[in-house]
Amino acid sequence: MQTLHPEIKPYARHELAVEAPHVLYVDESGSPGGLPVLFVHGGPGGGCDALSRRFFDPNLxxxxxxxxRGCGRSTPHASLENNTTAHLIADMQRIREYLGIDKWVLFGGSWGSTLSLAYAQAYPENVHALILRGIFLCRPQELSWFYQEGASRLFPDYWQDFIAPIPPEERGDLMQAYYKRLTGTDQIAQMYAAKAWSCWEGRTATLRPSHDVVEHFADIHRALAMARIECHYFVNQSFLEPNQLLRDVHKIAHLPGIIVHGRYDVICPLENAWQLHEAWPGSELQIIREAGHSATEPGICDALVRAANDIAHRLLDLSPEDA
Structure with a gap:
């Protein structure tokens, strides 16, 4: 079983101004001359942390x-202004150009898989390969499953806590009801809704209950950005055309990709990964037994570290011992 690489600190940090009012936090670690990889975090609204760097061999x-935009150390916090999928794709291009990178590997989980696919389909010439986890295609049936009816049947106890901020008469459209509160002027109602929204995700993210994962999602600073930005995206169909990511998969058919997905992923069901793999000739699908959605679960973590080593081996033409 592969484990995460040791914790490392960035060798460079950047504050990159993009379209007002947003300033992005960007950092670099590992080997300055190594294979460029962009870690694309989830949410939207999740942010990166020290764990994000540890899936990759820093020597390679x-x-x-x-x-x-709007999350982590980027500013302003939890902002929805000028915050769409097209803006985020443009930000990734801006980062690539700012750092002088021709091509890079994209590594994204959950919403990070969504954004990585959308970017790669827009700019396939700038992508070496993709490593994706917990595939989220942002289709209406996926959002309905997790935020209206479906996952609720597997976790009825957690579901009661999720719907608690919403009066019974508004529960026919929970995303719109949450959106009203998360964008309203009542800060107490906003915070209550944000924590309930984020904790629902944290409590269902792992196959086995994880106190650390739930606490991560329950942090109110993080929860506010995640809940507001996720809800903003989801009520707007993630600013994607219907079935866009599967429809346009032919644009990345030539690119290699490794898809890692937990068999018991409740947030993003395995069907998503299966359908993407079926449509993408260059992809390899690894279904992880005894795992849910979280990248921190042992089987998922193992597969992602191995995938990063495998991609480095292929692209850098290393021997197996070196990779």
Whole structure:
């Protein structure tokens, strides 16, 4: 079983101004001359942390992490202004150009898989390969499953806590009801809704209950950005055309990709990964037994570290012992 690489600190940090009012936090770690990889975090609204760098061998990779608009260390916090999928794709291009990178590997989980696919389909010439986890295609049936009816049947106890901020008469459209509160002027109602929204995700993210994962999602600073930005994206169909990511998969058919997905992923069901793999000739699908959605679960973590080593081996033409 592969484990995460040791914790490392960035060798460079950047504050990159993009379209007002946003300033992005970007950092670089690992080897300055290594294979560039962009860690694309989830949410939207999740942000990066020290764990984000540890899936990659720092001797082989130039590791770039960034906090998307409105979250993590980017500013302003939890802002929805000028915050769409097209803006985030443009930000990734801006980062690539700012850092002088021709091509990079994209590494994204959950919403990070969504954004990585959308970017790669827009700019396939700038992508070496993709490593994706917990595939989220942002289709209406996926959002309905997790935020209206479906996952609720597997976790009825957690579901009661999720719907608690919403009066019974508004529960026919929970995303719109949450959006009203998360964008309203009542700060107490906003915080209550944000924590309930984020904790629902944290409590269902792992196959086995994880106190650390739940606490991560329950942090109110993080929860506010995640809940507001996720809800903003989801009520707007993630600013994607219907079935866009599967429809346009032919644009990346030539690119290699490794898809890692937990068999018991409740947040993003395995069907998503299966359908993407079926449509993408260059992809390899690894279904992880005894795992849910979280990248921190042992089987998922093992597969992701191995995938990063495998991609480095292929692209840098290393011997198995070196990779």
């Amino acid at each position: 990779y130039r590791i770039i992490t960034f906090d998307q």
